Amino acid sequence: MRTQRTPAFVPVPDNSLRDQASLDIVYPVGDPIFIHVHLENGERIYNAIEPNLTNEEHGFMEQVLNLILNYASDYPPPDSEEILIKNLDEIYSKIITVGSANRIKTITATVRQDFREKLLYNIKKEVIGLGAIEPVIRDSNIEDISCIGANDIFIVHKIFGSIRTKLSFGDNDRLSLYSKRLSERVGRPVSDKVPIVDATLPDGSRLSIIYSTDVSARGPSFTIRKFSDVPISIVQLVRYNTLSAEEAAYLWLALEYGQSIFVCGETASGKTTVVNAMIPFIRPESKIFSAEDTPEIRAPQDAWQQLVTRERGAEESRVTLYDLLKTALRSRPNYIIVGEIRGAEGSMAFQAMQTGHPVISTFHAASVRKMIQRFTGTPINIPVTFMDNLNIALIQQAVYVNGRFLRRTTSINEIEGYFEELGGVSTKQVFQWDPSTDQHVFRGLNNSYILEKRIAATAGMTDPKSIYDELFKRARIIEWMVKTNVMSYYKVFELVKSFYVKGEASIPLYG
Numbered sequence: 395m396r397t398q399r400t401p402a403f404v405p406v407p408d409n410s411l412r413d414q415a416s417l418d419i420v421y422p423v424g425d426p427i428f429i430h431v432h433l434e435n436g437e438r439i440y441n442a443i444e445p446n447l448t449n450e451e452h453g454f455m456e457q458v459l460n461l462i463l464n465y466a467s468d469y470p471p472p473d474s475e476e477i478l479i480k481n482l483d484e485i486y487s488k489i490i491t492v493g494s495a496n497r498i499k500t501i502t503a504t505v506r507q508d509f510r511e512k513l514l515y516n517i518k519k520e521v522i523g524l525g526a527i528e529p530v531i532r533d534s535n536i537e538d539i540s541c542i543g544a545n546d547i548f549i550v551h552k553i554f555g556s557i558r559t560k561l562s563f564g565d566n567d568r569l570s571l572y573s574k575r576l577s578e579r580v581g582r583p584v585s586d587k588v589p590i591v592d593a594t595l596p597d598g599s600r601l602s603i604i605y606s607t608d609v610s611a612r613g614p615s616f617t618i619r620k621f622s623d624v625p626i627s628i629v630q631l632v633r634y635n636t637l638s639a640e641e642a643a644y645l646w647l648a649l650e651y652g653q654s655i656f657v658c659g660e661t662a663s664g665k666t667t668v669v670n671a672m673i674p675f676i677r678p679e680s681k682i683f684s685a686e687d688t689p690e691i692r693a694p695q696d697a698w699q700q701l702v703t704r705e706r707g708a709e710e711s712r713v714t715l716y717d718l719l720k721t722a723l724r725s726r727p728n729y730i731i732v733g734e735i736r737g738a739e740g741s742m743a744f745q746a747m748q749t750g751h752p753v754i755s756t757f758h759a760a761s762v763r764k765m766i767q768r769f770t771g772t773p774i775n776i777p778v779t780f781m782d783n784l785n786i787a788l789i790q791q792a793v794y795v796n797g798r799f800l801r802r803t804t805s806i807n808e809i810e811g812y813f814e815e816l817g818g819v820s821t822k823q824v825f826q827w828d829p830s831t832d833q834h835v836f837r838g839l840n841n842s843y844i845l846e847k848r849i850a851a852t853a854g855m856t857d858p859k860s861i862y863d864e865l866f867k868r869a870r871i872i873e874w875m876v877k878t879n880v881m882s883y884y885k886v887f888e889l890v891k892s893f894y895v896k897g898e899a900s901i902p903l904y905g
Contacts, residue, residue, distance in 0.1 A: 401430060407535060412553050412798070423532040426515065431554060440549060441560040442529035445512040449564065455516055457498045461489050462517070464501070478522060486514055525572055526563050527618075536620055538662070543613035544569045550662075555799045566613035573605050573614045594688050597621055625670035625692045627883040629875045636664065637803035638834035639876070641825050642672075643868035644806065644845070646890075647861070648786055649675040651849045652728070652752045656735075658759040659790035664801040665756040666690050668790055669731065672754075674887035676729055677894055683725060685718035686733030693731070694887040715739035719746065727751060734758075740774035747783035762787050762807045762821050781819045782811040785844055795832055802827050803834070808844045867898070874903040 401420040404411070411419060418432040420443065428443040447455060465485045472478040490513075493504035505513055519528045530536045530549055538550035544563040550556050563569040577584040580601060582593040589606035598621035604610040628642050648655060649672060657665045673693050676682065682698045684691040689702050701722065704713040715732065719742040722730050730746050732739060732755035743753050759765035765787055769776045789805045806825040813820050824838025824845075838845070839862065846858040855861060871893070875881075880889060892900040 401432065407431075407553055409553055417554075423529060423534075427529050427532060429529060429533060431551075431557070438554050438557045439560060440530075440551065440554075440557045444529060445515050447512070447516055451496075451509070451513075452516075452564065452568075454496055454498070455513060455520075458489070458503050458513065459517065459520065461498075461501065461503060462486070462521075465489065475522060479518070482518065482521060483514075486517070524576070526561050529561070530559070531618075531620075534622070538620065539618040540615075541569070541617075542610075542615045546612070566607070569614045570605070573603050573616060576601070576616070577603055577605075595621075597623070598689055600688055621690060623692075625883050626667055627881055627886040628671040628674070629872060629886050630881050631668070631671050632872055633876050633881070634801075635832060635834075636668070636801050638825070638836075639869040639872040640836050640865065641803060641806060641834055642872050643865045644824070645672045645788075646675040646868050646872075647849055647865060648844065649673075649729075650677060650894075651852050653785040653844060653848065654747050654752045654783065655754050655786040655788060656757050656765065656784060657755070657788045657790055658757045658762075658765050660758065660760055660792070663790045663792045665790050666733070667801075668788065668803065669754055669756055671883075673731070674883070674890050678887075678891040680728035681726070682729045682731065683722035683727040684731040684733070685715055685722060685739075687715065688733065691731050691733060692883075694884060699725070699727075716742055719743060722746075723749070723751065729754065731755065735774070737773050740769060741776060744776050744780050744783050748780070753784075760791070761789060762805075766819055778819060779812045782809055784809050785848070787821070793829065795829065802832075808838070808842065810843045871898075871901055871903060874901070878902075 399418055401418045404419045404421045407419065407421050411417065416433065417438065420428050420430050422428050426444060430441045430443055432439055462482070462485050465488065466481070469481050472481055489502045490510065491502060491504050492507050492510060494506065495504070496506060496509060497504045519525060524531045527539060527547065530539050535552045536549050537552060540548045544566045547559045547561045548556060549559055563572060573584055577591050577593070580593040580595060582591045584591045584603050584605035586606050589604060589609045591603045593601045595601050595618070600619040601616065603616045605614050607613060631637055632639050632642055645655070657668050659665050670692050676695060678695055680695055680697065682693050682695055683701060684693060684698070685701045687703050689700060691700065701718040703715055703718065704711070716739045719730065719732065719739055723746055730751055730753045732743055732753060734756045735743055743755060747753050757765060759768055766778070766781055768774065769781065770778045785808065787807045787809065788803060789807070791802055791804045793800055793802050803825070804827040805823050808822045808824055810820040810822055812818070822838065822843055824836070824842050826835050826837055828835055840859060845861045845865065850858040850861040875886065875889065880886060889901065898904045
């Protein structure tokens, strides 16, 4: 006889759970939802514990939703989620009475007492939340959600990696209806004529829907790349060993002294995460402009202007990344941040760098050589002689170490310049990740072009080699933040800001 185990309750899951041999935990993501992660036939499984409906109860809820829609026309359009919740509660109280059985009447409904709150929770989940996937939306540990047909929902968990879930939409007809409703809520309705839609959810998460079964053979599907309102800090990335304290200190100096940095890598390698993490190193009084298709950049500086493209509407009303970068240049920013360079905006980014405006951006390329090839080829077509306007290329990759999915800064490279005698661009690798030891090696020690020739010279150092003392001092500050658990994105920014304003004496490590 198999013994039923009681899962361990974990208030906040952390990395110590990653390698547990007998994983069986429950953690909360907001009343009344709990998440159960456990092993099943050796495979990690993710399940939600919540007040679920049977198929019959789900059909009853659809009828109640129709009643609610009839009453909703009596209310003005809500301008906030709080008002929507208030209106929904009022309507629910008007149309629902308690009785011995669940019954739909003409304009009201009767429900059992024990079903009343369960029904209201599921209605709110459909109207205000995101339906069947509401548990994973609430779970801050989730990075990515993929639905391939009604019963195959997968997630990427920050601690446990890629996991199958036991969440379900029931059948593909219900998933089709869900896809339509979701697309209409974000203002990009799908249909058989327009089966593929890319959009942004209200919280900033990226949404991609494939609606039609003749396009998606296993049924309607969608992907959500979750957006976190508070970015991961550079100190957290050092703790995760995504990059080293010395690499973080190198970026700190580079951003303080206006160097242009491109973060390159493949899809889901953590490029935007690294960009957001390094932005607090920009001087706090700086004027920053960001330009994106999907608003993912977060800058803690007060003088931050966030610009977003507008792709919908008539041709003359569209606003592209190229348009936004032209506008940004007229405003004389201290830094320009481009969410991702794909095409014509690349030439505008290089024009910005040529005119003395440092640029930070992400770019799809797995190496420095491929980055240069893509920039100098179609459709961007940057003259190879212009490449030395870029100072630093950071390569970010998703890697597997001992069977674990990790993100690592595999190299940081300096662009020294174009040399005709070499027939190309000279680059130097100053940091390299060693996969055999999972360590970041400082190959540019006493041999860094950016540190010695550009930053030390700008800082007025008579001995260029003294820049390394400054780098190691800042690395020690970052290591101190790791040890003292100064992890929050905005706490890190405040400490860096204090360093700029008051000097190292403001840091408890030196105070």
